[in-house]
Amino acid sequence: MQRPAGFWLRVIAFIVDGILLGIVNWLLRMVLDEGILYSLSNVVIAWIYFAGMESSDKQATFGKQLFQLKVTNLAGERISFGKATARYFSKILSSLILLIGYIMVAFTKRKQGLHDVIAGTLVWKVDTGLTAPKRTSHDRWERDDVGYDGDNSKD
Secondary structure (H helix, E strand, O other): OOOEOOOOHHHHHHHHHHHHHHHHHHHHHHOOOOHHHHHHHHHHHHHHHHHHHOOOOOOOOHHHHHHEEEEEOOOOOOOHHHHHHHHHHHHHHHHOOOHHHHHHOOOOOOOOOOOHHOOOEEEEEEEOOOOOEOOOOOEEEOOOOEEOOOOOOOO
8 A cells, every 4th residue: 555655754765865875975076076077977976866766666766765655657657767857857946946846745635746746756655564563451462464462372
């Protein structure tokens, strides 16, 4: 089962991706002098990272994968590299208007940012189907998904 991914979950996933790209940026700075080649390299690396990962079989960047998020088209299918590219560069517009394009995620029914609306994409939180153990009144743990009743007295 999947549901639209909320604002804060997407923000945290983006921060994780930002940290990863920051490390790559730091490594790149050790190799290249700051200048046009360095700046262009950063843009290309970020574009390939986001567009490539979101159009891959995983349908998510590493940050999104960490929180079981995936990017789809409006029909729930994997997006093409071209659509992922449109989504990536549409984020420029989302940023230019005082981040309102990102803040839209918190207020739209399908949790779409402006870049999602432009590219025709959705970001989903994928339910893994596992449930967390529940504590019962008898100090026993139960797992509904695997039929575990926590009784280890048969050892």
